[in-house]
Amino acid sequence: MTDAAVVHEIPESNSHPSDTPIRFSFSGTGSEYFRIWIVNLLFSILTLGIYSAWAKVRRTRYFYGSTSVAGTSFEYHGNPVAILKGRIIAVLLIIIYNIAFEMSDLIGLLMLLLVMALTPWLIWKSLQFKLYNSSYRGIRFGFRGALKQIYWVYLALPILTMLSAFLLTPFTHQRVKKFQHQESRFGTSHFSFSGSVGSFYLAYLLVFVIWLVGVIAISVTLGGSLFAIITADVMDREAASAAGAAGIVLFLGVLYVWMFLLFPIFATLIQNLIWNHTQLGQHRFLSDMKWTRMAFITITNIIGIICTLGLFLPFAQIRAMKYRVECMALQPNGSLENFIAASQQQVSATGEGVADLLDFDLSL
Amino acid sequence: MSIPALYFDGKTSRAHQVTLSVEGGHATISGDAERSCPISELRVSERARNTKRKVTFPDDAYLEIVDTAAFDALLADTGHQDSFIVRMQQSWRGALGAVAATLVVLTLSYLYVLPLASEGIAKMLPERVERSISQGMLDFLDKRIFAPSKLPLARQQALIEQFKQLQPPREGVPNYRILFRKSKIGPNAFALPSGEIIITDELVQLMKNDEQIMGVLAHELGHLHERHLMRRVVQSSAIAALVTVVFGDASAIVANIPTLLLDMKYSRDAEREADDYAIAMMKANGIDLAHMAGGFEQLQATTRETTPPPYLSSHPSTDERIEHILKSR
Numbered sequence: 001m002t003d004a005a006v007v008h009e010i011p012e013s014n015s016h017p018s019d020t021p022i023r024f025s026f027s028g029t030g031s032e033y034f035r036i037w038i039v040n041l042l043f044s045i046l047t048l049g050i051y052s053a054w055a056k057v058r059r060t061r062y063f064y065g066s067t068s069v070a071g072t073s074f075e076y077h078g079n080p081v082a083i084l085k086g087r088i089i090a091v092l093l094i095i096i097y098n099i100a101f102e103m104s105d106l107i108g109l110l111m112l113l114l115v116m117a118l119t120p121w122l123i124w125k126s127l128q129f130k131l132y133n134s135s136y137r138g139i140r141f142g143f144r145g146a147l148k149q150i151y152w153v154y155l156a157l158p159i160l161t162m163l164s165a166f167l168l169t170p171f172t173h174q175r176v177k178k179f180q181h182q183e184s185r186f187g188t189s190h191f192s193f194s195g196s197v198g199s200f201y202l203a204y205l206l207v208f209v210i211w212l213v214g215v216i217a218i219s220v221t222l223g224g225s226l227f228a229i230i231t232a233d234v235m236d237r238e239a240a241s242a243a244g245a246a247g248i249v250l251f252l253g254v255l256y257v258w259m260f261l262l263f264p265i266f267a268t269l270i271q272n273l274i275w276n277h278t279q280l281g282q283h284r285f286l287s288d289m290k291w292t293r294m295a296f297i298t299i300t301n302i303i304g305i306i307c308t309l310g311l312f313l314p315f316a317q318i319r320a321m322k323y324r325v326e327c328m329a330l331q332p333n334g335s336l337e338n339f340i341a342a343s344q345q346q347v348s349a350t351g352e353g354v355a356d357l358l359d360f361d362l363s364l
Numbered sequence: 365m366s367i368p369a370l371y372f373d374g375k376t377s378r379a380h381q382v383t384l385s386v387e388g389g390h391a392t393i394s395g396d397a398e399r400s401c402p403i404s405e406l407r408v409s410e411r412a413r414n415t416k417r418k419v420t421f422p423d424d425a426y427l428e429i430v431d432t433a434a435f436d437a438l439l440a441d442t443g444h445q446d447s448f449i450v451r452m453q454q455s456w457r458g459a460l461g462a463v464a465a466t467l468v469v470l471t472l473s474y475l476y477v478l479p480l481a482s483e484g485i486a487k488m489l490p491e492r493v494e495r496s497i498s499q500g501m502l503d504f505l506d507k508r509i510f511a512p513s514k515l516p517l518a519r520q521q522a523l524i525e526q527f528k529q530l531q532p533p534r535e536g537v538p539n540y541r542i543l544f545r546k547s548k549i550g551p552n553a554f555a556l557p558s559g560e561i562i563i564t565d566e567l568v569q570l571m572k573n574d575e576q577i578m579g580v581l582a583h584e585l586g587h588l589h590e591r592h593l594m595r596r597v598v599q600s601s602a603i604a605a606l607v608t609v610v611f612g613d614a615s616a617i618v619a620n621i622p623t624l625l626l627d628m629k630y631s632r633d634a635e636r637e638a639d640d641y642a643i644a645m646m647k648a649n650g651i652d653l654a655h656m657a658g659g660f661e662q663l664q665a666t667t668r669e670t671t672p673p674p675y676l677s678s679h680p681s682t683d684e685r686i687e688h689i690l691k692s693r
Contacts, residue, residue: 027414035459036412039452042462045469045606058410058449065415072370072379072428073416075409104496137379138372138426187377311463339377 021286021329026322028066030315036062037314053084064134067325070336077140078133093118120154121147131184139341145183153179170200173270181278187339195277203269207262214258222251260302264294275328282333289327297323365441367434371397374424384419384427386442391419393427403442410450411436470606474626478602479595479633486594491558494594498558505562506545513544515565520544526574527581530651533644538588542581544568551663555584557593570662579642579656586641592634600627635679636688643692657689 040055057080064074093115100111124145131141153175161168174197181193225247268291275287301316330336366385371393373380380396392400401421409418417435420426429435452458513520524542540559551567561584563577571577587593603626646653664682679685 029414032413035456035462036453038459038462038466039449042466042469043449045466049605061410062412062415065409065412065418068416072372075418075426099493135424137377138374138424139377140424337376337378341375 019331019333021331022070024067024069024325024328024330026066026325027068028062028318028322030318033059033062033318034311034314049087050084053080053087056080056083063321069136069328069330070332072137075135076133077135078129082129116155120150123154124150127180136186137336137339139187139339142185142187142342143183144185145179149179149183170204171197173204174200177274181274185342186280187341189281189339192279193274193277194279195273199273199277203266203273207266207269210265211258211262214262215255218251218254218258222247222254261295261299264298265291268294271324271327281339283336284331284333286329286331287327288329289324293323365434365438367429367431367438369393369419369427369429371395371399371427372425373397374421374426382427384429384438386438389442399425408439408444411446411454413454478599479630482595482598482602483591485598486591489594494557497597498556498560501556502560502562509548510545510562510564511548512546513565514546515544515568519568523568523574523577527578530578530582530645530649532585532589533641533648534589536589537585538591540585540588553580553584555587555593557588557591557597559588561585561588567663571659572662573655575651575655576659576662578651579646579659582642582645582656583638585645586638587634589641590634590637592638596627596630596634599630603627632680635685639685639688640692643689647692653689653693657686660686660689 036059040051040058044050044052044055057076057078060076060078064076067074097111097115100108124143124147127145128143131143134141153172157168157172157175161172174195177195178193181191184191268289272287272289275285278285297319301312301319304312305316366383369382369384371380371382372378382393382395382397384391384393386392386403389403390400391403391406392398399421405422407420409415409420411417411432417429417432418426419429446454452462527542538559540555540561542561542563545562545564547564547566549564551564551570553561553563553567555561561581563580563584567580568577571580642656643653646656660682664686
């Protein structure tokens with residue numbers, strides 16, 4: 001769809017509220033993002049990482065500005081100085097945490113408890129920062145959530161999950177997403193989430209079954225031929241053991257690749273599950289990602305990144321992002337013109353920086 | 365000149381069809397909404413090829429402009445200029461320059477800055493830190509891999525005494541302690557940052573004569589003297605930090621490969637340095653280097669290592685090391 005077509009569409013969809021889905025579009029290109037990425041990378045390295053906060057804002061702005069739905073794009077308002085402060089605190093925390101265990105087990109344990117107690121709060125701050133600094137059509141998103149809920153969802157549930165030998169994982173995942181989506185708002189309108197615990201268990205079970213079938217298939221084919229090679233009388237013992245070792249390496253390699261292939265399937269199932277059960281006020285979201293396409297993108301991206309020693313990275317990010325964004329659609333129920341802005345608050349970026357460095361995936 | 369735009373007032377999601385014109389330092393919109401504002405108070409989003417430009421008013425209201433070419437002309441008339449970084453991002457020449465500059469900076473820091481800086485930091489770190497790190501490592505190893513040595517105490521003492529008699533090749537030898545352990549991992553010897561040199565019973569038994577053992581100990585003393593372990597800790601943290609900056613949120617698996625490969629080179633450099641130290645020590649004490657080379661051959665014979673390609677290895681290949689030792693005679 002060209003830009004002009006989108007613009008023409010707006011007045012129409014405004015005056016005649018329709019309920020045909022409006023697809024999200026992503027206009028960013030790998031070559032342009034590559035230039036943004038490399039220039040900002042250079043300055044980040046030259047300033048020993050200080051500039052990385054500005055780079056993050058610029059990259060995020062590019063992603064947001066390239067994402068549009070119903071003719072208008074998103075905007076990011078994060079303040080680089082706030083992000084820099086968050087990153088400095090994050091680096092200090094990581095250093096202190098790493099030194100603590102070297103000092104003594106007791107200090108290490110105390111630090112571990114402190115970090116565990118702080119993490120839910122940091123995730124909360126990070127979600128707030130990210131949403132308050134995102135806007136669409138001049139209206140900002142927002143995030144509430146009570147402190148009690150934060151600790152339940154991000155501390156108590158994960159601990160319970162571990163104690164349950166991870167049987168509770170789908171349940172916890174559902175609760176986290178439910179919490180994230182129900183506490184998010186756009187202006188004064190709230191998001192809601194209707195994905196059931198059962199559907200999360202089903203998704204996990206499906207991926208587990210696929211994984212198991214694959215592992216059995218790999219074991220039977222590779223294991224069988226391996227056994228045949230080793231027991232064959234043609235080779236002397238040394239050659240047989242060498243072939244055996246190579247076979248085991250191959251076996252583990254194939255298993256690893258299989259796990260890798262499964263991740264896109266899982267991510268696709270979950271993204272579809274989550275967004276097909278999310279509403280903003282009366283408006284519904286739709287997501288129709290295909291795992292085959294996602295697996296293809298993921299694998300070719302990784303090969304590309306490895307073969308180009310990292311230079312393909314920005315192209316890879318754009319490819320994955322474009323596919324994920326363009327699989328989303330908004331099914332409006334009435335006009336998209338009636339959202340009203342809420343009074344705005346400033347939110348600190350401490351959480352944002354920490355979550356970023358510790359590599360949390362807060363993908364919303 | 366006036367160009368069409370969509371105006372959002374920041375209070376509702378309604379899109380207002382307006383036209384924007386600039387005159388006398390004031391931007392004026394007219395149409396569904398009317399307003400005027402000095403251009404100095406407006407913020408213009410950065411230029412990018414396929415994204416709509418945004419003009420934001422001080423109160424978060426903003427304009428979205430589709431006709432970027434017309435808007436660029438309008439901006440040029442007002443004397444607005446893209447920042448240096450935006451101009452660099454938008455030109456391939458700037459971007460390729462950035463690629464070249466990044467490669468140069470990364471290579472130089474990897475080859476020169478990082479080793480120097482980590483050597484400095486390793487020397488600055490208080491001994492207490494090294495001691496507690498080493499104690500932690502030794503406790504861990506004693507629990508998992510080591511058992512108390514079965515070598516007779518007299519034999520242990522004799523070896524320690526014999527090594528103490530040797531003259532180190534340089535002044536300023538760090539305090540060191542030689543410890544004997546029985547291991548589950550076969551012949552091995554290594555040094556901890558705080559000065560413990562650990563040598564396994566299996567290695568002592570493997571070596572044909574005491575001179576060979578002295579060579580191994582000298583190599584480990586070399587690691588201590590050069591403070592390789594602390595340097596390595598500092599270096600690998602620095603590389604990990606840099607890789608995080610470069611790869612950002614990329615998959616952890618891809619991001620860890622370069623870290624590993626980059627760290628391997630420092631590790632091989634350290635092994636060569638420790639070999640050179642041991643060579644110098646053997647020479648200073650008139651021990652034939654053939655013993656040291658023999659020691660490596662012994663080791664090679666038992667471990668029967670399959671030689672991986674040099675850049676995938678944390679140690680230089682044993683053949684290369686033996687050749688280097690023999691050449692130094």
